[in-house]
Amino acid sequence: MSNYHADVLQADKLLGNLERWLDKAIAHAAQKKYDPAVLLLARLAPDMYPLRQQIQNACDGAKFLAARLSGKAAPKHADTDQSLDELRARIRSVREYLATFTPADFVGAETRVVPLGFLPGKAMLGADWVREMSLPNTYFHFCMAYAILRHNGVDVGKTDFIGSITLRDL
């Protein structure tokens, strides 16, 4: 059960990392004298989501990770965020939501049945869902957000992607 809470804490850390990538995006825009909102419409391919939706989907990935494994209803976000400030507010809102969870919320998460909205009548067990669907999908959107920023010259690096780690002496 504490493993799933640890996954939620990891998702929260990724959202904190994302906030710092956006700080660097704003700094890059100021240095190069462009409107940072331009980045929100940047895409790696014309039929891929732009940065704005990658951020929205990363937020949703983190939110639903906690909600579905705990069997709670997730707060709604309407995907109407257009500006950097609105996207930052969404990230903060999801981080505040994640902070409400404790390890006890994930008792039984492993065998919880998670319905799949895109496959009516089908579901996954919590343990499979988190490993095969939720985490891969959530990492995908964080990575695409990072890749879009990096592709556009924003000074993010691998340590910005990984963020803080729990060290001990050898």
Next chain:
Amino acid sequence: MSNYHADVLQADKLLGNLERWLDKAIAHAAQKKYDPAVLLLARLAPDMYPLRQQIQNACDGAKFLAARLSGKAAPKHADTDQSLDELRARIRSVREYLATFTPADFVGAETRVVPLGFLPGKAMLGADWVREMSLPNTYFHFCMAYAILRHNGVDVGKTDFIGSITLRDL
């Protein structure tokens, strides 16, 4: 303990997905009449690794996930792979290595001390290492490989990224 073996199976699945992305890359090159090896040098930014190294690092991420959590020595790969055929052989070699593991290999993985090569004198516990370092880093390189292919017009999509999932009826 079986959770860590399941993480290894998930990494193996991602390698299988990557093999199919490369099939699609070769098909795209044939259709557009270019040498698919061109893609191996493609990058999202001049100071990012090209596809070739993203594939090598994805392979290493999967290999070390199994090796370090089980306390075994990983097979060496010299990063001399230059061609698509050589990279495919490396993917197959890592998949064969991963297939040698069983859940019993991961007894005690949670508290196993994993030294960090890039931080002499420092280590992480297995449970922290897999969640905070190994999986994020491994997903990062799979995602960047995918993003480079997608950015260059190869017809990969989200279901190619996610791959097979363990379904049950609702």
